[in-house]
Amino acid sequence: xxxxxxxxxxxxxxxxxxxxxxxxxxxxxxxxxxxxxxxxxxxxxxxxxxxxxxxxxxxxxxxxxxxxxxxxxxxxxxxxxxxxxxxxxxxxxxxxxxxxxxxxxxxxxxxxxxxxxxxxxxxxxxxxxxxxxxxxxxxxxxxx
Numbered sequence: 001x002x003x004x005x006x007x008x009x010x011x012x013x014x015x016x017x018x019x020x021x022x023x024x025x026x027x028x029x030x031x032x033x034x035x036x037x038x039x040x041x042x043x044x045x046x047x048x049x050x051x052x053x054x055x056x057x058x059x060x061x062x063x064x065x066x067x068x069x070x071x072x073x074x075x076x077x078x079x080x081x082x083x084x085x086x087x088x089x090x091x092x093x094x095x096x097x098x099x100x101x102x103x104x105x106x107x108x109x110x111x112x113x114x115x116x117x118x119x120x121x122x123x124x125x126x127x128x129x130x131x132x133x134x135x136x137x138x139x140x141x142x143x144x
Contacts (some may be wrong), residue, residue: 005076008039011067018071020088022081031073032057044066092130 001024008019026121033139039059040049043066049059089142 001026002031003076003081004028004073004080006031006035006073007083009069009071011069013065020081020085022076022078028073028075030139032070033072035070039068039070 004023004025005023008021010017010019011075021035021038024036036056038050042049042059043061045109049061049068050064051059059068061068068097100111
């Protein structure tokens with residue numbers, strides 16, 4: 001599996017909103033199919049989307065008053081995507097104390113890997129339940 005960033009623009013009356021979404025897929029074709037399926041039901045109010053067969057990356061809701069477009073789909077990594085989101089959404093420069101160090105990120109990845117290896121189901125997971133719960137807690141707090 002690879003990680004892909006799906007960039008979108010939502011046109012809502014006189015306003016525009018951009019979005020960045022992640023999807024895990026085998027390749028870019030599967031990522032595009034998953035993104036189209038997801039955005040086809042973007043609004044949960046039950047309104048059906050309309051899409052133009054010539055532009056399957058454009059979705060219209062509420063009789064065209066809201067339009068969502070998939071602008072691009074590119075392969076990325078979680079680290080690159082996170083760094084880009086911090087840069088795009090930060091006001092001013094963050095103090096160095098707030099930035100994660102490489103060793104901390106590597107340790108967090110190792111903890112997630114160990115947690116996933118322990119959480120295999122059945123009797124083994126029950127035996128390691130406390131360790132799995134502790135790793136989940138530490139990982140959750142580290143992501144804050």
